[in-house]
Amino acid sequence: MTKRQSKLRDRRIVPAGSIPDADLQALAAKLRYEGIATHKLHPSDYGFIPPVNPRPTKSPCDELRPLLRAEAATLFRQGVLAGMVSLFGADGTPKYVWAVDDDGEVYEAKTKPPDTTYHGYRLGEDEPEMRRYIRGEWSKRCP
Template identity: 50%
Template sequence: MRNRTGNNPKRRIVKDALPDMAARELLLAHVRYVGSGHHKIYPANYGLGRTNPRPTSSVCDALRPLPLAEATELLRQGVLRAMFSTYVQDGFPKYIWSVSADGTVYEAKTHPNTPGQYHGYPLEKEDRMCDEVKAAWEARC
């Protein structure tokens, strides 16, 4: 599988004037992790009829199946720590980042056609966002 083309320079974690916890909880009430067959080898419990990973897409379950509950919790923790982008589509950040217990950095992304519904994938270590996400994650614990 080829590495996905990452390092989008428009990706930025919100830094100044972090939303207060009430705003984060309101956002959390409206976001949902849905997954995508383009980033899965194993459909696990996502309700996906089939998977079809793109050659240029990261696969979130390449090392192990990632259950929906775990992916949902990663998204939840990303929102609670304000680990999201400032770019907003219909009131939703385009990106939400999180770090798993084993140190894997995940990026969740929404699409303009389905705002608030996110699919995610691990970032390669070479992606400049990995170090930035890890540093912000630790600072916001």
């Protein structure tokens, strides 16, 4: 698996409170989590054809446990509503959204703007600084 670049400028969360709640609500209504077969070991209820197609260079979101689509979508929405998003591109959407599950696992969702459909993956132990950063922000914004 190749290591992601956690020091990339666009891979940072916007400052807490910098996006009004009404704008976060509108953003949550606009953005969608769909998932992608290249980040799955278990097809679960995603309906991928073929069922799974994990790439060895991709970080699977379900490496530790199966992650149902509804849970992934809920985590994604929680991340958006908490403002756990990167800076917005010219199209008005963030490239990244982050969330932390009840077990403390960190997930990153990504899109290619201007697309508003995201796929996600778990940030692995190979990115300890990024995991710490996301968990710290999550604990401040989602007590």
